Amino acid sequence: MSATDAATTRQDRFAHGLEILTQVDGEGGQKVVDSLADISPELGHQVVAWAFGEIYDRPALPPRDRQLVTLGMLTALGGCEPQLEVHINAALNVGLTPEEIVEALLHAAVYCGMPKALNATFVAKKVFAERDLLPVRNQ
Template identity: 85%
Template sequence: MTRDERFENGLTMLRRIDGEAGQKVIDSLADISPELGHQVVAWAFGDIYTRPGLPLRDRQLVTLGALTALGGCEPQLEVHINAALNVGLTPQEIVEVLLHSAVYCGMPRALNATFVAKKVFAERDLLPVTAP
């Protein structure tokens, strides 16, 4: 596959998962590192997200857990919490994965991620979230 084809595949997947938010991230890199923007689209979304091994909802569960564990990724968490909702995860499932993350990455990181989720849910009129 050519560089341009990988980018186009990735752009299609990015739009499917992240909608407008993903494009805003790519656009924000245009004046500083367009190559990073290209790689996010072509590699992350064109090569990795399109692989057949996991459904998109499972990929988003992994992404939420990883971003929570890393800490300091609140802007990316916001994008990916929206993406998780876009691919079919429920607010309850997202809250559960963030709660589960507390065991492995600590309470402060899980709290930060949960507050990001709360912001996203409020913006999408999904509060209050009821327990499963």
């Protein structure tokens, strides 16, 4: 493979990833990539080309299921509140309801603990308020 082919492939992967990123995360994803431009543009490129262009676009899981997995993982990791904000918005963008998101975060409490589930739920509350989706009532 020549250097030109590699550059084209790299750019093609980025362009495809940007398309998926925009579909899933909307402007929130682009803001994350833009915020990396001055410190680690390569990390921004990898988020777009690899995470979205290759992983998020795999056919075995639909986008809403991928977002449920992502919300669970970010909740379990803890300390990922900025990423949770982006992905709660993404979950809404791909068809999850506020009630389904809250239920997923409640379910996560069983496996990763109350403090992490509480932190994630407060992020969801912030996102829902910004999108005029409060109140969310659960049983």
